[in-house]
Amino acid sequence: MSTAASRYPRTVPETPPAVVVDDLNKVFRIPKDQVHTFKERALHPFRRTSYRHFQALEGISFSVPRGEFLGIVGRNGSGKSTLLKCLAGIYRPDSGRIFVDGRLSTFIELGVGFNPDLAALDNVVINGVMLGLTPSQARERYERILDFSELHDFQELKLKNYSSGMQVRLAFSVAIQVDADVMLIDEVLAVGDAAFQQKCFDVFGRLRDEGKTIMFVTHDMGSVIRFCDRAILLEQGRIRQIGDVHDISNEYLEMNFSRDEEPQQAAVAMADDPPADGKAPVAAPPRTRFGDGKAEIVEAWVENEHGEPSRTVRQGRPCRLVVRAHVHEPLENPIFGVTFEDTERHPLFATNSLTVTERTGAFAPGEVVEFSAAFENAFAPGRIYATPALAHGGGGVKWIDRMERSVSFISTGVESHGGLVNLPHDFAWTKTPATGSPAR
């Protein structure tokens, strides 16, 4: 967090915030049995409709400085869209207040009000008015909208004869013609072909440079990292974290992966004495543990490039697996090692102290050994398990202590091309012109 300020240089702290949300709460009443007709009412006059209450948003507070590009992320059902709809004024907050300074425009869906039986101009006017233009403004901007959407040749066609891609292009082109100071965008980027997406991204870049305040709901961590200055991570209607996009993105990916790994949390008990230095003991309880116990692994964790214990490591970044063991009986030249596996137990990478020397030295009872393997994270995105081990030197494998898959971390990133690892590499090709006698 220390470097947070330098990461969004465009934010001028003196300007008043463009959006302030103060202790926002939203509860949905879901009727247990929806009564939609008088007949049902008449048949059961005394049955009161009972409701299930669902707290969609709880105590949400944050503010957005003018000109910030803020990402809102979270799993399905975490309250992202509800928050956006409250901000947009579509849902009424149950308590709490929302202030917006400047003109607000909402893109929860592209092309609101589009009618398939009308041609481009009429639809542009309808949609434009929906988004806050006056009808004459919408007509003035029609040419620009056609230019951007590249639909000049099709403007006489009814909308129903457009391909879905053309409809989206038209809708997006209208949307960006609406001059708003604060824009709320809900996953609209997930549409269109690659070329048009690039065009959208360019527009977002331009809007950002123009100092618009933009709030952007998405699942796509790639675009959050690419565009957003900050992000909010929602979980079950509450803010779990606000801050740097990389932190949020890691946290989000980790949340997604750790969903079904609750038992791991019991691991804290593993350390005899909880470390005072605040390092999270990330090792799991031994599922499979081998060895004669002359030394005992008490703790193992993964550190990120800043030397902080972390449950996530970004692809291509340096990291370190650290193992700490207590020596119970004298040891002579033990071997320290670690193996990394993926979720399907493919061994991905293994290393040990033999790569340095056979002579690791003598250890006396009561001493503490700490060994580590530092490497650049080349693993494909996903959960990576590590098996730390100590073994006796010499021939054969005699384990002192080996804890299978006791540490894990998430490799985060977007580089996934099908391989288990993504090694640093260059890709090249050449073409040799055909020579010699042509084939028969």
Add this chain to the structure above:
Amino acid sequence: MSVRPLDARADDAGTAMTPPPGAQEMRGPSALGGDTRRFLYLSWTLAVTDFRLKFFGSVLGYLWQLMRPLMLFGVIYLVFVEFVNLGGGQKDWPLVILSGIMFFTFFSEATGGSVTSVVDRENLVRKIRFPRMVIPTAVLLTALMNFVLNLIVLLVFILVTGVDVTWRWIEAPVLIVAITVLALGMAMLLSSLYVIARDVKPIWDVALQVLFYGTPLLYPIETVSMEWARHLLMANPVAVIVQQWRFAVIDPTAPSAAAAAGGWLPLLIPLTIGVGVVAGGFVLFNRIAPRIAEEL
């Protein structure tokens, strides 16, 4: 539980909770909203679109819309004037029938069309912030455009028939405004009730039929011999408007609304009903408006 505590870690940048001066508070959707111009633009755009869509692709376009009341008029004229002479050979009786049908067509189009309007516009309600009253207003405006065009045709008929233009014609715009306001009140009432209970639609369809015969369109009110029936008929606000139109615009010898109701005092009943519908519709719509997006 996760290793990290589930609390918000407030960031230093931009967490001041003081709203900027001049900032607008977002209070969620409402029936009318603050921005009158936006309200009008939206209603107008939606109404014009609807109006145009009705005739899109048809060769005769608007003429079809005109055909409906005229065809109805033709049939009624044949049956009730030529076959069975209900008008008793009264002067200009066909014009009374025609204008009555046009008033009633407007009322039934505006109210009948508005019942499902809010639910039908779900895609707007859930995606965009706008004053919710735009929806029934747009339906009303579409019907009103039709009504105005019909009235122009009616005016031509009236002038061709040779009805005298009297100073009483100044009542005409008042009556048109009255039926419009009544229709808007009913539209608000029906469209918000429909969000709560879906059987409003069949109920209103039947009610409109009852109302059609409960309005002196096909028969002169003075031919109704039972006094209680006349009182009952004149409790209907639509009947009062139509009757007054007959008296003021077409036939000064016909009984005015007050005369038909038996004095000014009984007119308080339809007035109360009318005001009640408008006020009740407005209050109900206002209550429903903020939550429509969630209830649908």
